[in-house]
Amino acid sequence: xxxxxxHGLSALIVASYACVHIANHLVGLAGIEAHMAFMSAAxxxxxxxxxxxxxxxxxxxxxxxGLAFVIRGWKQREGFIQWLQAGSGAYLLxxxxxxxxxxxxxxxxxxxxTNFYFGAxxxxxxxxxxxxxxxxxxxVLAVFTHLGCALYWQLQTRxxxxxxxxxxxxAVVGFVISLLIVLSLAGVFYPVEVxxxxxxxxxxxxx
Ligand code: HEM
Numbered sequence: 161x162x163x164x165x166x167h168g169l170s171a172l173i174v175a176s177y178a179c180v181h182i183a184n185h186l187v188g189l190a191g192i193e194a195h196m197a198f199m200s201a202a203x204x205x206x207x208x209x210x211x212x213x214x215x216x217x218x219x220x221x222x223x224x225x226g227l228a229f230v231i232r233g234w235k236q237r238e239g240f241i242q243w244l245q246a247g248s249g250a251y252l253l254x255x256x257x258x259x260x261x262x263x264x265x266x267x268x269x270x271x272x273x274t275n276f277y278f279g280a281x282x283x284x285x286x287x288x289x290x291x292x293x294x295x296x297x298x299x300v301l302a303v304f305t306h307l308g309c310a311l312y313w314q315l316q317t318r319x320x321x322x323x324x325x326x327x328x329x330x331a332v333v334g335f336v337i338s339l340l341i342v343l344s345l346a347g348v349f350y351p352v353e354v355x356x357x358x359x360x361x362x363x364x365x366x367x
Contacts, residue, residue, distance in 0.1 A: 167225040168310070173218035177206060178303050185300075185341040188276060191350055195276045219256050226253050241327065245309035248302040255299045272357060280345040281358035288362050293346065297338045304334025 180202050188195035205211060226249050237246060266274050282292035308330035315323045343349060 163225055163228065167222065167229070170218040170221045170225070171307075171310070173214060174222055175303075175307065177215050180206065182300060182303070182337065182341070185279075185344070186337065189340060189344050189349060192276050192352065199275060216260070219260060223253055223256055226250075241309060241312055244305060244327070248306040248309065251298055251302045252306060255295070255302070259299070266361065270361060272361070277352075277354050277358045278361075280347075280352055281354045282362060283346045284352070284354045285359050285362035289346070293342055296345070297342045300338035300341060301331070301334045304330040304337070 184195065184198050184202055187198040206215065230246055230250050230253070233242075233246065237243060263274050263278075266272050266278055272278060279296075282288040305327070308327035311326040311330070312323050315326055318326075345352070
C-alpha cells in the first residue's frame with residue numbers, strides 16, 4: 161500500500177512534466193518556431209539541475225515500482241481495467257527507458273540539440289517512420305489511459321458509468337492529441353526540413 165502511494169506521488173511529478181511536454185508538442189501544431197520558442201522557455205525551468213534531477217529520480221522510481229506492480233500482480237490480475245492499467249503502464253515503462261536513454265545519448269554523446277528536429281527526424285529516414293509513428297502515438301495515449309485507470313480506482317463510490325467515463329474521456333482526448341502530434345512531426349500540417357545532422361543519427365553516422 162505504501163509503495164502504491166509513493167508510485168502515485170512520483171506519478172504527480174512525472175505527470176507535471178508530461179503536461180508541459182505534451183503542451184510543447186501541441187504548440188508545435190502552430191509551427192516549428194512556436195515549438196522551439198515554447199521549449200526554450202520551458203527548458204529554463206525543467207533543465208535547472210535540481211528540477212531535472214527530481215524529474216529523473218521520479219522516472220527511475222516510477223519504472224522500478226511499476227515493474228514491481230506488473231510482476232507482483234501478474235497472476236491475480238483480472239478484468240479489462242486491471243489489464244488496461246498494467247498494459248499502459250508496461251508500455252510507459254518501455255517508453256521511458258528508451259526515450260530518456262536516447263535523449264541523453266543525443267544530448268551528451270552525439271551531441272545535438274534535442275529540439276523539434278530531433279523528435280521529428282525518425283519520420284524522415286525510411287523505414288524508421290514505421291517505428292517512430294506508433295512509438296510516439298502509443299506513448300501519449302498510454303499517459304492519458306494510465307491516468308484514467310488511476311482515476312477509475314479513485315472513484316470507488318461513484319456509479320459504474322461515471323467510472324467508465326473517467327477512463328474513456330482521457331483515452332479519447334489522448335487519442336486525438338497523440339494523432340495531432342504525430343501528424344505534425346510527420347509534416348502533414350507544414351513542411352519539415354530536418355537538418356542532415358539529425359538524420360545521420362538514424363543512419364548511424366554520428367561519430
Ligand atoms: C510525441 C511524443 C514525444 C516526442 C516527439 C518527444 C520528444 C522529446 C524531445 C525532443 C525531448 C528533448 C527535450 C529537450 O531537450 O528540452 C524529450 C525529452 C523528454 N521526454 Fe519526450 N517526447 C514525446 C513524448 C513523451 C512522453 C509521453 C513522455 C512522458 C512523460 C516524455 C518524457 C520525456 C522526458 C522525461 C524527457 C527528458 C527531459 C529532460 O530531463 O531533459 N516524452 N522528449
